[in-house]
Amino acid sequence: xxxxxxxxxxxxxxxxxxxxxxxxxxQAAPAAFRSPVTLTVGGMASVFQVDYVPAKxxxxxxxxxxxxxxxxxxxxxxxxxxxxxxxGISQDNYLIGPRVQVLHLWKVRPYVKALGGFSNMNFGPxxxxxxxxxxxxxxxxxxxxxxxxxxxxxxAEYQWWPDFLGSHLNPYGLSAGVSYRIF
Numbered sequence: 001x002x003x004x005x006x007x008x009x010x011x012x013x014x015x016x017x018x019x020x021x022x023x024x025x026x027q028a029a030p031a032a033f034r035s036p037v038t039l040t041v042g043g044m045a046s047v048f049q050v051d052y053v054p055a056k057x058x059x060x061x062x063x064x065x066x067x068x069x070x071x072x073x074x075x076x077x078x079x080x081x082x083x084x085x086x087x088g089i090s091q092d093n094y095l096i097g098p099r100v101q102v103l104h105l106w107k108v109r110p111y112v113k114a115l116g117g118f119s120n121m122n123f124g125p126x127x128x129x130x131x132x133x134x135x136x137x138x139x140x141x142x143x144x145x146x147x148x149x150x151x152x153x154x155x156a157e158y159q160w161w162p163d164f165l166g167s168h169l170n171p172y173g174l175s176a177g178v179s180y181r182i183f
Contacts, residue, residue: 036067036068036069036070037066037067037068037069037183038065038066038067038073038181038183039064039065039066039067039181039182039183040064040065040067040150040179040180040181040182041062041063041064041065041179041180041182042062042063042064042065042150042152042177042178042179042180043060043061043062043063043177043178043179044060044061044062044063044077044079044152044155044175044176044177045058045059045060045061045175045176045177046058046059046060046061046079046081046173046174046175047173047174047175048081048091048171048172048173049171049172049173050086050089050091050171051169051170051171051172052089052121052123052169053086053087053089055086055087055089056084056086056173057081057082057083057084057085057086057089057090057091058081058083058084059079059080059081059082059083059090059091060079060080060083061077061078061079061080061093061175061177062077062078063075063076063077063078063177063179064076064077065099065179067101071100071101071102071104071109071111072098072099072100072101073098073099073100074096074097074098074099075096075097075098075099075113075115076095076096077093077094077095077096077115078092078093078094078095079091079092079093079175080092081093087124088122088123088124088125088127089121089122089123089124090121090122091119091120091121091122091171092119092120092121093117093118093119093134093136093159094117094118094119095115095116095117095134095136096115096116096117097113097114097115097116097117097136098113098114099111099112099113100112100113102139107143107144107145108141108142108143108144109141109142109143109144109150110139110140110141110142111139111140111141111142112137112138112139113136113137113138113139114135114136114137115134115135115136115137115138116133116134116135116136117133117134118131118132118133118134119131119132119134119159119161120132130165132161132163132164132169133161133162133163134159134160134161135159135160135161135162136157136158136159136160137157137158137160138155138156138157138158139155139156140152140153140154140155140156140175141153141154141155142179147181148180148181149178149179149180149181150178150179150181151176151177151178151179152175152176152177152178152179153176154174154175154176155174155175155176155177156172156173156174157172157173157174157175158170158172159171159172
């Protein structure tokens with residue numbers, strides 16, 4: 001008799017647990033949501049075609065990306081191109097503007113950007129310097145290595161200086177860098 005009661009109890013208990021199993025998924029709602037706002041800072045190395053003379057200059061720079069809403073945000077960058085200065089020419093860029101992530105493929109995040117600001121140019125020893133309005137269009141790829149660290153294997157940029165000594169100037173170049181996500 002006792003074995004029959006134990007079997008009946010086990011059967012009823014199992015039946016009640018299985019009947020209520022469909023209710024167990026109600027606990028799957030997340031307790032909190034991650035904010036879409038992120039702040040990333042990075043450094044880069046660049047090579048640009050000057051367009052003032054047929055020569056390339058190199059330099060270093062930094063950038064800050066503030067992602068405001070699921071891939072849409074603001075990028076600010078500063079670039080100091082003072083390595084390999086042919087004819088003593090150097091350019092410094094200070095730009096800010098919108099940045100949009102166009103896809104999200106695994107750890108690869110391609111983006112496009114449109115930046116505006118100004119550039120300082122040194123024309124060579126004893127020739128002079130100038131500050132010029134700069135508009136830049138570009139894009140690139142961020143490759144996420146860890147939760148906090150990403151590399152930027154390529155960032156292409158085409159600049160337009162609309163008021164360059166009565167004409168215009170169109171420097172263009174490539175950059176590569178590494179970044180750290182603060183939050």
